Structures are given as structure tokens and as C-alpha cells.
Amino acid sequence: MTGLAADPALTGRQECERRLTAMLDAAVAGRPCLATLPGHCGNGQHALVSRLIRAGADRGLLVLEAGAGRAEHRVPYAGVRRMIGSLTGVDPGRETGPGAPPPGLREAVDALLHRPALVVIRDSRWLDAPSRRWLRAFVRRLPGRGVAVLYGGVHVAEEADWLGVRALHDLIPVADVELRDLTGSDVARGIEAALGAAPDAGFTDAASRLSAGRPDVLDDMLRLLRAGRREPVSAAVPELDGAAASAWAERASYVLRELGDDATAALRAVAVCGGLLDLPLVYTLVEPFAMSADRMRAVLDASGLAVADGDRLRIVAPQVTDRLLADLPADERADLHARAAGLAHRAGAADELVADLLLPARPVGAPWAVHRLRQSSGALCRLGRYQRARGHLARALDEPLDQELRTRLGIELAGVEAVTAPEASDRRLTELARLDSSGSVPAAVSAIDLCLARGDADRARRSVLHVLGHGGGLMRERLLALGALADGVRSYPAEQALPGMPALPAPPVDPMQAGAGAWSLAVRGLDRPVVVSLARRALSAQDGEVMPRLAACQALVLADELDDAEAALDHLVDRLRGGFATAVLSRALVARAELHLRRGLIDLATRDGRHAEQVLPMSSWHPLALPQLLSLRIMIDVESGRIAPALELAASPVPAGAEAGPYWPFLLFARAMTAWADGRPSDAAELLHHCGRMLVRQGWPNPALLPWRALTVHVSVQTGDHDRARRMAADEVRLARRWGSRAALGWAELTRLLADTGGAQQGDRDDEGGICDIHEAVATLRRPHGRISLGWALAELAQGQLARGDHEAAQQSVTVAAEIAAGYPAGRLAQRLRPLHDVLRQHAARQAVAAPGSPPEGLLLLHPAWATLSxxxxxxAVLAGRGNRTRHIAALLSVSERTVELRLSRVYKAMRLSGRRELRALVQAAGSG
Structure with a gap:
């Protein structure tokens, strides 16, 4: 047997070749022997046996074959008729009576006394009983004759050792030549032999996985691929996948034609269970079969269509599963899945696995089915696998349900569909809010809440007006709250044909009304103490809709109650995380990202922004709400110094209708920020003009909502339009005073100072005028959290202060701005502050040391030890004496805080000072002197 390695179908069979060749050589030498080829269909046995037959003929052996087809299963001696005829010329005829010797046996054995032979038993599955008895008697008479017997096929499927192989060990040599599945290296060699080129690792791994190491399947795959003239590279894996599908389908069809009905039914049960259940449980899904469980397991193993997975079986390829179930009627298939799901449920299988079994099943009509499907859907949502979560929830709706549960499932499904099929989600929410004969007011309220979260305020407003006439009591009050929110964020122009929305009662009756009222007052910049009170009342409620609570959080942000707002948003996000309300969770994450951005915590803002897109991809956002997400992403990129991505995002197209939504001004502002950062102040000014006009038209003048006037001041100063800068600053001051939050007031003060600094010549401005001086503005804005826009205002202000020579005021501005920039050291604000730090550091060095090595005269006179310091x-010491904190000194000098502390310790020791208070007094005295 030569050239074996060159045949792709025989790759990896070199050891088998060696052992079988030795068996043939023994037969030629007159010694009997027997070899078995245990294994399963598709293990390359056919090619190997065919090669062995040719090799035996080349050695002069008489080749005899025994075997029969399925149609001959009950024909006496059909399996050995040709073999007996070749040796004796006798037709065995009918089965002999009890005690009579098998026909032609003695003559056949005598014929082989001096004639070496190879006897091949290819497949014993369909051998008739008389043929089996004849062969058993034949092999026991082999001693003394040069006969090699190759016992192949799927003989392991037999209930007993009918050939008596175990009893032959004492008579003749017996070898088990097991044909194992191919290894990765075997597959690679087979590919190279078949396609004439060495495969890359990706192609080899795919071929090993798709063929399951079966030589026959691999050979069929490569034959199909060779016909397409494809190279064995990773790029050809899709074609290889298609070839595998065809090869497995053909293999499954061939095997199923040969299998009995009982084995086929068992394989179908295995296919449905997918390796989820132990075999004894799988067997309960089919009709009782005649053979034993052990024999059935052997039959299934030998079929080559199932592989062992511990004590369980699973189908080797999805194409085989499809082929197994294709011929089963739809109702039987659905019933089989339902019964399998019931077994899996009772066996304690995981929710997702039970739910997968329920997908193609008929309605089960049991509470556990709905529970399992909902649990699985929730887990899939937490993993971001929304398409499968949607399928499981939709399947739950096929079960018989009471109306309340059906409505709840419909709302959950609409929440998941917001990701995978947003238009279907909108339609489902509209149907749930219609209040037909099967609807309920609470369900309609929940549906309208989700509709608002999607961003379709117009649809929500119409639904509220429709449902108001059907509900009373608490539900009516909740509807009024949602209606107020929808009325405030409806697209412009509003639909004039609709009747007006009833006003909220004053004071609000329900906490959700308090949330809506807080937002309405906040965007108009009115009654900040009332806004805070209303928002806290809304957030203190134990239950209620989500959008009014989110509105209350945003009202607290505008009121500068950021700690309370962040705590409420954290609670809201944790409550929504892993649930079905994807649109609401995404909106809450965007709101929290905007809060982080206000604080200058760009890393946290980026995290929440990315999470919001993971929960609800940008393509699934409603056109009216999408500008909110786009503006957030642009602002994060701008403040991070990533101008190129911000420009690309700002120029990206938006869906039709987005410009009519309430968040369009936010996108215009973000585009203006991008244009300004890109050095295009004229474009920024035009965008800001449209942004401000839309906000005024919407009735949202609060300067804390969007700092478009402040940015207009910056742009106007840069373009030389100082009159416009002062007008915008004056409006900012007026509205900030009306609103009254510290952040708005401080910001307005800095905006006024910036307008005055940029618009007046040095020496012309009145330093005592304006709202307050720079020190008062800084004191107003100094808070535990940073504000990124404030940082930019302070940086620009510090630039003007340095230009006038007011280094001390500039140092105060830069110090506060540095606190904000510390949240994102690589950001654009930090880059902007670096040249200001350099100027201030050089000025401090000149003040501290008049000349290198020469101490300032004042300090030298007040304390002689000053000259001994480095x-x-x-x-x-000078910086500390002027009131700077340790971390500010460290930032100015680009050293660690520990280094600052060590330097000050040396100063205190050398000058015999008790601490920073005495040092400050000494520095001030030296300055006054």
C-alpha cells in the first residue's frame, strides 16, 4: 500500500495502514488473523477498506466480500451467497433446519486450505440471521489457513458480539484498528493534498470545526471547494462553510436511509434537546423501542451524526439537525419541542436553554413557560443580545395569558423592540395606549411613558388626550404629568388641530406632576427654590413613571443641585439596568453623561455615553431625540481635544424631521462649539444665532440649560463684535439673576467680565463696575465639583488678566480652571491652561528671586536665613506665602505635592517658623516693605 498520504480521503491513517498491511502479509505467509474497524459512519472506513482490497489483490490474495442491503435483511444467506458461490459454486438456498450444518461451510473452509484470502465483512447492520451464523462458524475454522478477515462497518451497533470475536483471541490474532477523528494537523495535510496548497491557520481551524474531524465529510467539502478553484485561505471560509453545509446534508440523508425508525426517532429527540438532557430523559420523548438503551446508544454513536458530550449526545452539525427535523410534520415537531422543554424545566436547565426549546414549541399553557421566557429575555437584555430577547418575549405572548399579564409583556416587548425594531416598538406602544376593549388605563400610562422615552412627544401627547377621558383618580393625575412633559417637548410647530393639554394643578397633586412641573419651571428659569422642592418631591416617591423622575433629575441639574441629581440618576440607572426599558435607560445614561460633562469628568461622561449607545444604538434612536445623543458625543470629543472626530460627527447627516425636535438647538450648539474649536468663529456665530432663536421660540431661556449666550460672547470677542458680546453678557446676567443658581450667577459674572475685558481698551474699563470683581466671581463659582465650560471661561479671563499685568488675579483664575481640568489631564482645557501655567511660573520665579542666587531685599531684611535657602x-515659599494651596503649587511648578511639603519643611526649619501662617505674614510684610 503506497501513496496513502497522497489520497486526501486517507489522510491521518498511516498507523492503520501499517497494522492492516501486516495482517495481509500474515495471510500471505499462511497465518490467519482478524482485524476490526470500530468507529462510526464518516470516519473514512470505506476509502481505507477499498484500498486494503486493492492491496490484497496486488498480493495475490483471493478477495471475498460478505454483506447485504436493507432490502435483503430477511433473505436467508443473502449476506454470504456470493462468498459461498465464489468458493464452492454452491447456492446455499433456504435456511437449514436445526442441528444441520450451514450449507457450503465445509467446502468453503476446505477451499481456503492452500489459498490465501482476504474476507471483508463491510457492514453487518443488514446481515440476515443465517448469514451471521454461517460467518461465525467460518471464522472459528480459520486456524491453519492463510485467511485475513476484516470486520468493518458499524458492527458496534450490535447488541452482542455475534461474530464471536472475543472468543477468537485464543485461536487467532485479533486486532482492533480504531479510526479516530482527524487532528488539526491531519486536516491541514488533507487540505494540502486536495487543493495543492498549504492552508493558513484560519482556514485549517474552520475546516476542523466544520468537518468535526470526519474524513468523509472533509473530503466532500474539499471536493466542492476544489470545483470552485478557491485557495485555502481565511477569506475562503464562507465558501467552506457552504461546502460543509452541503456535505453534512448529504451525509445525513445517506445515514438516515440506512437507520431504523427507532434510531431515527431517537436522533430527532437528541436534535431537539441539543445536548441539554441526559440520554435516559431524551429516550422518554420517543415511543418505546425494542432494543436496549445500551444498544440504542451504540447505534446513535455509530451513525456518525451525533457526538458524545460527557454522558450526553448532541448532533454534530446544524445542517444535520435541519435534515433530521425536515421530514417531521410541523405539529409533531412543535409537540416534541414542547415536551422537551417540559423535561428541561423539570431537570433545572438554565432559563435561556429552556426558552430556546420553547421557541418552536406549541403553546404549553403552563405558568412556568412564561416565567422562563421572561427570565431568559431579561438575562439576554443584560448581555445586550436584544434580538434573541425579543424573540423570547414574543414567544411568551403566544401562551394563554390573562389580560394584565399580556399587557405587561407587550410593554416589555416594546421596550426591547426599541433596539431591534424601533418602528414596531412605536406601533406596539400606540396600540397599548388606545384603550380598546382589552386595554387598561395603567397599561396606557406605562405605554405613554415609554413613548416619551423614545422621544416621540407628539405621539405621546395624542395618546394622553385620548386616554384622559377614560381614566380617573391617580391614573388621571399621572396622565396629566405625562401630558405636561409631552406638551413641553413636542416638535415645533405644534399640531394646532389637537385640543390644548389641561394645565397641571397647583400645587401638584401627584409626585409625578411635581417632576413635570419642576422641569417646566427650570427650562423657563423661574422659581429655583420651588423647582428644587418639586424635584425632590418627585424623586422621593416610591413608584411612578420614569420620564417624570428623569425630568426631576434634569431640573436639579439646572438648579445646580448636582450631588442630589447624580444620586437620583444613579438610582434610576441601577433600577433600569438589565430591564426591558432600553430607551428609558439610554436617556437616563445620556442625562448622567451630561451631568459628568458639566463637572468636567470627561472619562465618566465618555463611559456613560458609550453605555447609552450600547443599550440603544444610534440607528435606533427616534429622529426627534437623536440630536441629544449626537450633541453629547460631539461635546465629549471637543472637550477631550479630539477635534477631527467631532468635526466628522457634526457634519454627519441626521434623519428627516430631527430639526423639528426640542433637542435640535443642542446639536446646533455642539456644532458651534466644534466650529469655534476649528477656528471658524463666523460659522460658530451663525449656528449660535439659530440655536438661540429656537430656544427662545421654545420658551427655554434659562442660561443653565445651554450656555449659548456665553459662547456667543467668546465668539463675538474673537470676531470683534464687542457690542453684541456686551448685549449677550447683559442678557446672561439678567436671566442668571432671575434663576438664582450659584453656577449661573458666577458664570454670568465671568461672561460679563470677559465681554468687558475683550470690549474695552486697557485703562478704559471701570474695575469697580459690573456684577462683581473677579475675586467675587471666583468665590461664587468655587464648588466641590468642576464645570468644564466655567474652566474655559476662566482660561479666557486669565488670558485677559495677564495681558493687563494682573498676575495675581490670573493666578486665581488659572487655579480654579486647573481644578476642573484635573478631571481630564489630556483634554483640551488642560492643553489651553499649559501656556498660562508657564507664564505664571516664570512670573513667580522673577518675583521670588530678583536674580539667580540673589534673594529679594525685603525678605532678606526681615529674615537673614532667607539667603541660605535654595x-x-x-x-x-513665596507661592505658599501668597495663599496658594499645596496642590496648586505642585501644579504650577510641575512637581508632586510631597515635594512641595518637603520644601516647605526645609523653609520652616531654616527660618524657625511654626507653619504657613507665619510664612504668609512674613511674605506679606516683605511685599508691603
Whole structure:
């Protein structure tokens, strides 16, 4: 047997070749022997046996074959008729009576006394009983004769050792030549032999996985691929996948034609269970079969269509599963899945696995089915696998349900569909809010809440007006709250044909009304204390709809109650995370990202922004709400210094109708910020003009909502339009005073100062005028959290202060701005502050040391030890004496806080000072002197 390795169908069979060749050589030498080829269909046995037959003929052996087809299963001696005829010329005829010797046996054995032969038993599945008895008697008479017997096929499927192989060990040599599945290296060699080129790793791995290491399947795959003239590279894996599907389908069809009905039914049960259940449980899904469980397991293993997975079986390829179930009627298939799901449920299988079994099943009509499907859907939502979650929830609706549960499932399904099929989600929410004969007011309220979260305020408003006439009591009050929110964010122009929305009662009756009222007052910049009170009342409620609570959180943000707002948003996000309300969760994450951005915590803002897109991809956002997400992403990129991505995002197209939504001004502002950062102040000014006009038209003048006037001041100063800068600053101050939050007031003060600094010549401005001086503005804005826009205002202000020579005021501005920029050291604000730090550091060095090595005269007169200090120690002492904190000194000098503390310790020790208070007094005295 030569050239074996060159045949792709025989790759990896070199050891088998060696052992079988030795068996043939023994037969030629007159010694009997027997080899078995245990294994399953598709293991390459046919090619190997065919090669062995040719090799035996080349050695002069008489080749005899025994075997029969399925149609001959009950024909006596059909399996050995040709073999007996070849040796004796006798037709065995009918089965002999009890005790009579098998026909032609003695003559056949005598014929082989001096004639070496190879006897091949290809497949014993369909051998008739008389043929089996004849062969059993034949092999027991082999001693003394040069006969090699190759016992192949799926003989392991037999209930007993009918050939008596175990009893032959004492008579003749017996070898088991097991044909194992191919290894990865075997597959690679087979591919190279078949396609004439060495495969890459990706192609080899795919071929091993798709063929399951079966030589026959691999050979069929490569034959199909060779016909398409494809190279064995990773790019050809899709074609290989198609070839595998065809090969497995053909293999399954061939095997199923040969299998009995009982085995086929068992394989179908295995296919449905997918390796989920132990075999004894799988067997309960089919009709009782005649053979034993062990024999059935052997039959299934030998079929080659199932592989062992511990004590369980699973189908080797999805194409085989499809082929197994294709011929089963739809109702039988659905019933089989339902019964399998019931077994899996009772066996304690995981929710997702039970739900997968229920998908193609008939309605079960049991509470556990709905529970399992909902649990699985929730888990899939937490993993971001929304398409499958949608399928499981939709399947739950096929079960018999009471109306309340059906409505709840419909709302959950609409929440998931917001990701995978947003238009279907909108339609489902509209149907749930219609209040037909099967509807309920609470369900309609929940549906309208989700509709608002989607961003379709017009649809929500119409639904509220429709349902108001059907509900009373608490539900009516909740509807009024949702109606107020929808009325405030409806697209412009509003639909004039609709009747007006009833006004909220004053004071609000329900906490959800308090949330809606807080938002309405906040965007108009009215009654900040009332806004805070209403928002806290809304958030203190134990239950209620989500959008009014989210509106209350945003009202607290505008009121500068950021800690309370963040705590409420954290609670809201945790409550929604892993649930079905994807649109609401995404909106809450965007709101929290905007809060982080206000604080200058760009990393946290980026995290929440990305999470919001993972929950609800940008393509699934409603056109009216999409500008909110786009503006957030642009602002994060701008403040991070990533101008190129911000420009690309700002120029990206938006869906039709987005410009009519309430968040369009936010996108215009973000585009203006991008244009300004890109050095296009004229474009920024035009965008800001349209942004402000739309906000005024919507009735949202609060400066805390969007700092478009402040940015207009920056742009106007840069373009030389100082009159417009002062007008915008004056409007900002007026509205900030009306609103009254510290952040708005401080920001307005800095905006006014910036307008005055940029618009007046040095020496012309009145330093005592304006709202307050720079020190008062900084004191107003100094809070535990940073504000990124404030940081930019302070940086610009510091630039003007340095231009006038007011280094001390500039140092105060830069210090506060540095606190904000510390949240994102690589951001654009930090880059903007670096040249200001350099100027201030150089000025501090000149003040601390008049000349290198020469101490300032004032300090030298007040304390002689000053001359003994190093230049770095003296510079640190001067900065500390002027009231700078340790971390600010460290930032100015680009050293660690520990280094600052060590330098000050040396100063205190050398000058015999008790601490920073005495140092400050000494520095101030030296300055006054």
C-alpha cells in the first residue's frame, strides 16, 4: 500500500495502514488473523477498506466480500451467497433446519486450505440471521489457513458480539484498528493534498470545526471547494462553510436511509434537546423501542451524526439537525419541542436553554413557560443580545395569558423592540395606549411613558388626550404629568388641530406632576427654590413613571443641585439596568453623561455615553431625540481635544424631521462649539444665532440649560463684535439673576467680565463696575465639583488678566480652571491652561528671586536665613506665602505635592517658623516693605 498520504480521503491513517498491511502479509505467509474497524459512519472506513482490497489483490490474495442491503435483511444467506458461490459454486438456498450444518461451510473452509484470502465483512447492520451464523462458524475454522478477515462497518451497533470475536483471541490474532477523528494537523495535510496548497491557520481551524474531524465529510467539502478553484485561505471560509453545509446534508440523508425508525426517532429527540438532557430523559420523548438503551446508544454513536458530550449526545452539525427535523410534520415537531422543554424545566436547565426549546414549541399553557421566557429575555437584555430577547418575549405572548399579564409583556416587548425594531416598538406602544376593549388605563400610562422615552412627544401627547377621558383618580393625575412633559417637548410647530393639554394643578397633586412641573419651571428659569422642592418631591416617591423622575433629575441639574441629581440618576440607572426599558435607560445614561460633562469628568461622561449607545444604538434612536445623543458625543470629543472626530460627527447627516425636535438647538450648539474649536468663529456665530432663536421660540431661556449666550460672547470677542458680546453678557446676567443658581450667577459674572475685558481698551474699563470683581466671581463659582465650560471661561479671563499685568488675579483664575481640568489631564482645557501655567511660573520665579542666587531685599531684611535657602525652596515659599494651596503649587511648578511639603519643611526649619501662617505674614510684610 503506497501513496496513502497522497489520497486526501486517507489522510491521518498511516498507523492503520501499517497494522492492516501486516495482517495481509500474515495471510500471505499462511497465518490467519482478524482485524476490526470500530468507529462510526464518516470516519473514512470505506476509502481505507477499498484500498486494503486493492492491496490484497496486488498480493495475490483471493478477495471475498460478505454483506447485504436493507432490502435483503430477511433473505436467508443473502449476506454470504456470493462468498459461498465464489468458493464452492454452491447456492446455499433456504435456511437449514436445526442441528444441520450451514450449507457450503465445509467446502468453503476446505477451499481456503492452500489459498490465501482476504474476507471483508463491510457492514453487518443488514446481515440476515443465517448469514451471521454461517460467518461465525467460518471464522472459528480459520486456524491453519492463510485467511485475513476484516470486520468493518458499524458492527458496534450490535447488541452482542455475534461474530464471536472475543472468543477468537485464543485461536487467532485479533486486532482492533480504531479510526479516530482527524487532528488539526491531519486536516491541514488533507487540505494540502486536495487543493495543492498549504492552508493558513484560519482556514485549517474552520475546516476542523466544520468537518468535526470526519474524513468523509472533509473530503466532500474539499471536493466542492476544489470545483470552485478557491485557495485555502481565511477569506475562503464562507465558501467552506457552504461546502460543509452541503456535505453534512448529504451525509445525513445517506445515514438516515440506512437507520431504523427507532434510531431515527431517537436522533430527532437528541436534535431537539441539543445536548441539554441526559440520554435516559431524551429516550422518554420517543415511543418505546425494542432494543436496549445500551444498544440504542451504540447505534446513535455509530451513525456518525451525533457526538458524545460527557454522558450526553448532541448532533454534530446544524445542517444535520435541519435534515433530521425536515421530514417531521410541523405539529409533531412543535409537540416534541414542547415536551422537551417540559423535561428541561423539570431537570433545572438554565432559563435561556429552556426558552430556546420553547421557541418552536406549541403553546404549553403552563405558568412556568412564561416565567422562563421572561427570565431568559431579561438575562439576554443584560448581555445586550436584544434580538434573541425579543424573540423570547414574543414567544411568551403566544401562551394563554390573562389580560394584565399580556399587557405587561407587550410593554416589555416594546421596550426591547426599541433596539431591534424601533418602528414596531412605536406601533406596539400606540396600540397599548388606545384603550380598546382589552386595554387598561395603567397599561396606557406605562405605554405613554415609554413613548416619551423614545422621544416621540407628539405621539405621546395624542395618546394622553385620548386616554384622559377614560381614566380617573391617580391614573388621571399621572396622565396629566405625562401630558405636561409631552406638551413641553413636542416638535415645533405644534399640531394646532389637537385640543390644548389641561394645565397641571397647583400645587401638584401627584409626585409625578411635581417632576413635570419642576422641569417646566427650570427650562423657563423661574422659581429655583420651588423647582428644587418639586424635584425632590418627585424623586422621593416610591413608584411612578420614569420620564417624570428623569425630568426631576434634569431640573436639579439646572438648579445646580448636582450631588442630589447624580444620586437620583444613579438610582434610576441601577433600577433600569438589565430591564426591558432600553430607551428609558439610554436617556437616563445620556442625562448622567451630561451631568459628568458639566463637572468636567470627561472619562465618566465618555463611559456613560458609550453605555447609552450600547443599550440603544444610534440607528435606533427616534429622529426627534437623536440630536441629544449626537450633541453629547460631539461635546465629549471637543472637550477631550479630539477635534477631527467631532468635526466628522457634526457634519454627519441626521434623519428627516430631527430639526423639528426640542433637542435640535443642542446639536446646533455642539456644532458651534466644534466650529469655534476649528477656528471658524463666523460659522460658530451663525449656528449660535439659530440655536438661540429656537430656544427662545421654545420658551427655554434659562442660561443653565445651554450656555449659548456665553459662547456667543467668546465668539463675538474673537470676531470683534464687542457690542453684541456686551448685549449677550447683559442678557446672561439678567436671566442668571432671575434663576438664582450659584453656577449661573458666577458664570454670568465671568461672561460679563470677559465681554468687558475683550470690549474695552486697557485703562478704559471701570474695575469697580459690573456684577462683581473677579475675586467675587471666583468665590461664587468655587464648588466641590468642576464645570468644564466655567474652566474655559476662566482660561479666557486669565488670558485677559495677564495681558493687563494682573498676575495675581490670573493666578486665581488659572487655579480654579486647573481644578476642573484635573478631571481630564489630556483634554483640551488642560492643553489651553499649559501656556498660562508657564507664564505664571516664570512670573513667580522673577518675583521670588530678583536674580539667580540673589534673594529679594525685603525678605532678606526681615529674615537673614532667607539667603541660605535654595532657589526652588524660596520659590515654593513665596507661592505658599501668597495663599496658594499645596496642590496648586505642585501644579504650577510641575512637581508632586510631597515635594512641595518637603520644601516647605526645609523653609520652616531654616527660618524657625511654626507653619504657613507665619510664612504668609512674613511674605506679606516683605511685599508691603
Amino acid at each position: 532657589e526652588n525652596d524660596r520659590l515654593t
